[in-house]
Amino acid sequence: MNEQPYPEVPKLTPEDLAKQKARSKALGLVLGALVILFFIVTIAKLGGNVWNREL
Amino acid sequence: MSLVTDRLYEEAPRPLVSQGTARDYYELLKPRVMQLVIFTALVGMLTAHEPINPIIGFASILAIAIGAGASGCLNMWYDATIDGLMERTAKRPIPSGAIAPGEALAFGMTLSIGSVLFLGLITNWYAAGFLAFTIFFYVVVYTMWLKHWTVQNIVIGGAAGAFPPMIGYMAVTGSVNLETFLQFLIIFIWTPPHFWALALVKSKDYARAGVPMLPVIAGGIETRRQILIYSILLAPVGMAPALFGYTSLVYLAISALSGGIMIWLAYDLYRKRDGDTARKASYRLFGTSILYLFVLFAALLLEEIVPMMIPMLIGRNLI
Numbered sequence: 138m139n140e141q142p143y144p145e146v147p148k149l150t151p152e153d154l155a156k157q158k159a160r161s162k163a164l165g166l167v168l169g170a171l172v173i174l175f176f177i178v179t180i181a182k183l184g185g186n187v188w189n190r191e192l
Numbered sequence: 193m194s195l196v197t198d199r200l201y202e203e204a205p206r207p208l209v210s211q212g213t214a215r216d217y218y219e220l221l222k223p224r225v226m227q228l229v230i231f232t233a234l235v236g237m238l239t240a241h242e243p244i245n246p247i248i249g250f251a252s253i254l255a256i257a258i259g260a261g262a263s264g265c266l267n268m269w270y271d272a273t274i275d276g277l278m279e280r281t282a283k284r285p286i287p288s289g290a291i292a293p294g295e296a297l298a299f300g301m302t303l304s305i306g307s308v309l310f311l312g313l314i315t316n317w318y319a320a321g322f323l324a325f326t327i328f329f330y331v332v333v334y335t336m337w338l339k340h341w342t343v344q345n346i347v348i349g350g351a352a353g354a355f356p357p358m359i360g361y362m363a364v365t366g367s368v369n370l371e372t373f374l375q376f377l378i379i380f381i382w383t384p385p386h387f388w389a390l391a392l393v394k395s396k397d398y399a400r401a402g403v404p405m406l407p408v409i410a411g412g413i414e415t416r417r418q419i420l421i422y423s424i425l426l427a428p429v430g431m432a433p434a435l436f437g438y439t440s441l442v443y444l445a446i447s448a449l450s451g452g453i454m455i456w457l458a459y460d461l462y463r464k465r466d467g468d469t470a471r472k473a474s475y476r477l478f479g480t481s482i483l484y485l486f487v488l489f490a491a492l493l494l495e496e497i498v499p500m501m502i503p504m505l506i507g508r509n510l511i
Binding site: 156 | 210
C-alpha cells in the first residue's frame with residue numbers, strides 16, 4: 138500500500154494558546170451571564186402569574 | 193475568482209486559530225457608540241411614563257445596545273479595507289489583523305439576530321422590528337450604499353444613530369409619539385456638524401480611502417458653511433421638547449444656552465479656515481458637540497426622573 142503521510146500540522150505558539158484560553162474564559166462568562174439573564178427575565182415575565190395555577 | 197482567492201491564501205497563510213483577544217471582539221462593537229445608544233434609548237424608555245419591570249427595562253436596553261454593537265461590527269467587516277487606509281481606523285481589529293473578516297461577519301450576524309429575537313421575546317415585535325430595521329439601515333443603506341456613493345452619506349445615515357430613543361419608547365408602549373420623534377430629530381440634526389467637524393481634520397484620510405465626505409468633495413469652506421447652517425438648525429430643534437410643552441423651563445434654558453454655544457463654535461470654525469487655529473476650532477466643535485448631546489439627554493433624563501423621585505422622597509420624609 139502506498140500510504141501518503143499526513144501533512145505536518147504546525148503547533149500553536151504559547152501566545153496563541155494564551156489568547157485562545159482568554160477567549161474561552163470570556164465566552165464562558167458571557168454564556169453564563171446569558172443563562173442567568175434569561176432565567177431572571179423569564180421569572181420577571183411570569184410575574185405573579187406563576188402562582189395562578191391549580192394545585 | 194476562486195483561483196485568485198486560493199493564491200492569496202497560499203501567499204499569506206492564515207493563522208491556525210483566531211488571533212483576536214476578548215477585547216478585540218469588544219472593540220468590534222464600537223463601545224463609544226454603544227454608550228450613546230444606551231443613554232438615548234434609556235431616555236426614550238423613560239419618556240413613555242408607563243410602568244415597566246426594571247429587569248425587563250434593563251434587558252431591553254441591553255438588547256438595543258447589543259443590536260447597535262452588532263451593526264457597528266458589520267460596518268467594520270464591510271469597511272475593513274478602507275479602514276486600513278485611514279489613520280483613524282487602521283488600528284481597528286480587522287485591518288490590524290487581530291480578527292479575520294469572516295469571524296467579524298459571523299459575530300455581527302449572530303449578535304444582530306440574537307438581539308432582535310431577544311427584544312421581541314421580552315417586549316414586543318414592533319420594537320424588535322424597529323431594531324432590525326435600524327441594523328439594516330446602518331449596515332446596508334449607510335455602510336454599503338450611502339457612505340461610498342453620496343456626499344450626503346452621514347446626513348441620511350445619521351438616522352440610524354437617531355433611532356434608539358424611539359426603539360426604547362416602543363419597547364415599553366409598542367408605538368412612537370411626537371416626544372420621541374423630537375429626540376430622534378435632535379440626534380439626526382446633530383450628526384452632520386458633529387461628523388463634519390472631524391472630517392475637516394481627517395479629510396486626507398477620507399480622500400485616500402475614496403469616501404465622498406463633504407470636505408473631500410465640496411472643500412473646507414462649503415463644509416464650514418454647512419456646519420454653521422446645521423448648528424443654527426440644531427439650536428431650535430434642541431429646544432423643541434420644551435417648546436412643545438414636554439419639559440420644563442429648566443430644560444429650555446439648558447438647551448438654549450448649549451445651542452448658542454454650538455452656534456458660536458460653528459461660527460468660530462467658519463471664520464478660522466487655515467492652519468493650526470482652524471484645526472483646533474474643528475476639534476473644539478467636535479468635542480463640544482459630544483458634550484452638547486450628553487447635556488441635552490442628561491437634562492431630558494432628569495426631567496423624567498426628578499418628578500418620579502420627589503413623591504418618593506416626600507413619602508420617606510426626606511424632603
